[in-house]
Amino acid sequence: MLTSDALRRKVLNGFKNSTLLRSGVLALMWLMVWQLGRLVEYTDHASVWFPAAGLTYAALLIMGFSAVLPLMLAGTLITVWTGQYYELGMSLEQLLLAGGLFSVAHIAPYYLGASLVSWLARSNRLSLPQLIITFLVSTALVSLAATFLVLGVLIVTSMMPESALSSTWLPFWIGDMAGVIVLAPLFAALLALVHAKPNFRLDGYLGMRQYRPSREYKFKLLTVVTMIVASMLLADYSQAPESAFAIFFLAVPHMWIACSESAFFNTLSLAISSFLIALLVHVLGLMEYVMVYQFAINVVAANALFGVAVPALTADVRKLRRKVDTDSLTRTASREHMLLKAESEIHRSQTFDLPLSLVVFDIDHFKLINDQHGHSVGDDALKAVSDVARQCLRPSDMIGRFGGDEFVLLLPRTIEEDAEHIADRIRMGLEELKLNGLRISSSFGVAQLQRGDNFSGLFQRADRALYQAKKAGRNRVMSAMTDEAS
Numbered sequence: 153m154l155t156s157d158a159l160r161r162k163v164l165n166g167f168k169n170s171t172l173l174r175s176g177v178l179a180l181m182w183l184m185v186w187q188l189g190r191l192v193e194y195t196d197h198a199s200v201w202f203p204a205a206g207l208t209y210a211a212l213l214i215m216g217f218s219a220v221l222p223l224m225l226a227g228t229l230i231t232v233w234t235g236q237y238y239e240l241g242m243s244l245e246q247l248l249l250a251g252g253l254f255s256v257a258h259i260a261p262y263y264l265g266a267s268l269v270s271w272l273a274r275s276n277r278l279s280l281p282q283l284i285i286t287f288l289v290s291t292a293l294v295s296l297a298a299t300f301l302v303l304g305v306l307i308v309t310s311m312m313p314e315s316a317l318s319s320t321w322l323p324f325w326i327g328d329m330a331g332v333i334v335l336a337p338l339f340a341a342l343l344a345l346v347h348a349k350p351n352f353r354l355d356g357y358l359g360m361r362q363y364r365p366s367r368e369y370k371f372k373l374l375t376v377v378t379m380i381v382a383s384m385l386l387a388d389y390s391q392a393p394e395s396a397f398a399i400f401f402l403a404v405p406h407m408w409i410a411c412s413e414s415a416f417f418n419t420l421s422l423a424i425s426s427f428l429i430a431l432l433v434h435v436l437g438l439m440e441y442v443m444v445y446q447f448a449i450n451v452v453a454a455n456a457l458f459g460v461a462v463p464a465l466t467a468d469v470r471k472l473r474r475k476v477d478t479d480s481l482t483r484t485a486s487r488e489h490m491l492l493k494a495e496s497e498i499h500r501s502q503t504f505d506l507p508l509s510l511v512v513f514d515i516d517h518f519k520l521i522n523d524q525h526g527h528s529v530g531d532d533a534l535k536a537v538s539d540v541a542r543q544c545l546r547p548s549d550m551i552g553r554f555g556g557d558e559f560v561l562l563l564p565r566t567i568e569e570d571a572e573h574i575a576d577r578i579r580m581g582l583e584e585l586k587l588n589g590l591r592i593s594s595s596f597g598v599a600q601l602q603r604g605d606n607f608s609g610l611f612q613r614a615d616r617a618l619y620q621a622k623k624a625g626r627n628r629v630m631s632a633m634t635d636e637a638s
């Protein structure tokens with residue numbers, strides 16, 4: 153017997169491997185989504201948002217040219233249905249011709265737009281924010297082209313009077329554009345799931361396949377829903393056109409979602425809120441302000457889609473930060489990171505009157521190791537030395553590489569005598585190190601923070617102690633205290 157998981161996999165594989173099944177489901181989905189748009193139609197040929205345009209765009213993006221035929225079929229079927237439903241008095245042949253023309257007019261511009269975005273994404277020419285801007289701008293243009301082509305077909309085929317063009321084109325355009333901007337990303341994510349070789353892949357770095365929301369997601373969604381309901385009830389109650397503009401505050405929770413949830417939940421939330429807005433326009437009879445809501449859907453969605461780039465950008469910044477903070481060879485702290493950390497630790501120690509010590513050490517005759525055994529053995533020695541030193545430190549201590557073979561240890565809450573012991577433990581550990589028969593020794597200089605000290609003063613004293621250790625014969629620990637006393 154098949155488990156539900158196995159059954160799910162079997163069905164999914166069936167979809168992935170059968171073009172016919174996928175095409176049939178796409179055509180069916182398109183018809184259903186078209187009906188969904190009709191639910192929120194407020195005048196002939198203009199709905200608050202037109203979800204079918206989003207599905208057309210997504211199908212062309214994911215399936216490429218193979219989506220054209222099922223979309224043509226669905227477009228033609230819907231035209232025949234519309235002709236019969238509204239009793240337009242057209243023959244079946246006339247309706248089929250009108251359906252074919254409508255489909256071409258609707259599909260061709262979106263095919264252009266989707267192909268451009270998909271080509272740019274595949275060619276890796278644009279950064280993510282640039283790609284999102286291209287998607288938004290090209291969608292505005294291709295939906296405008298689709299608007300005039302489709303309305304032209306409706307007029308030519310006598311399905312719409314020419315006089316209606318001036319009052320229809322703007323809401324038609326904004327509704328189509330909203331359908332694409334708001335719903336195409338979500339439909340694309342769903343279609344990519346059932347397509348073995350999607351034409352377009354963004355999921356890798358967009359997190360489009362992260363289907364788990366954060367624990368706070370339901371509260372974020374609740375905030376969105378509450379804001380929509382409250383602002384639209386306000387518009388309904390006050391009947392003042394200005395109050396409708398309150399809907400634009402929705403950009404705030406949507407930006408919050410965009411910056412903190414995966415791209416999948418970002419697009420899902422946009423779909424939910426746009427549907428709720430469209431539905432409430434219908435239910436509350438806010439047709440007078442419909443253009444405000446149409447623009448709000450577009451503006452909020454464009455803003456939130458752009459927000460998708462934010463997690464990717466912050467991840468990049470985090471990666472860069474890690475790179476800058478870490479020495480790539482030894483994985484110890486970089487000089488810059490060590491300096492920053494030392495400044496703040498010194499400030500803390502001065503404020504709370506706590507001891508702090510600094511150790512500077514380097515490998516004895518390291519130049520000889522490089523010269524006699526080669527640079528890569530020298531590199532291995534640097535790694536081994538940092539590993540030994542790290543093992544002798546507490547989690548609150550820090551080791552950094554200051555350059556060449558010079559390392560610095562920052563030891564908060566440590567007096568000079570204890571720092572000397574730690575340094576000596578490292579020195580002995582290094583003595584025992586055998587690197588392909590190579591023996592290593594190191595010299596150490598130790599200094600404790602004094603009242604009114606800064607990093608530079610502390611470092612200079614530890615460095616002077618190191619110099620004394622070198623002068624005294626190397627492989628030893630010298631402290632600034634003994635240096636000053638002598």
Ligand SMILES: Nc1nc2c(ncn2[C@@H]2O[C@H](COP(=O)(O)OP(=O)(O)OP(=O)(O)O)[C@@H](O)[C@H]2O)c(=O)[nH]1
Pocket residue numbers: 481514515516517518519520522526527528529530531534555556557622
């Ligand atoms: N393998 C390797 N060598 C490096 C690296 N950075 C600097 N060096 C070499 O480290 C050596 C540093 O030598 P010095 O500190 O001047 O002197 P030393 O030979 O260690 O002598 P003392 O410090 O007086 O004991 C130079 O030969 C540099 O070329 C590195 O990343 N890898």
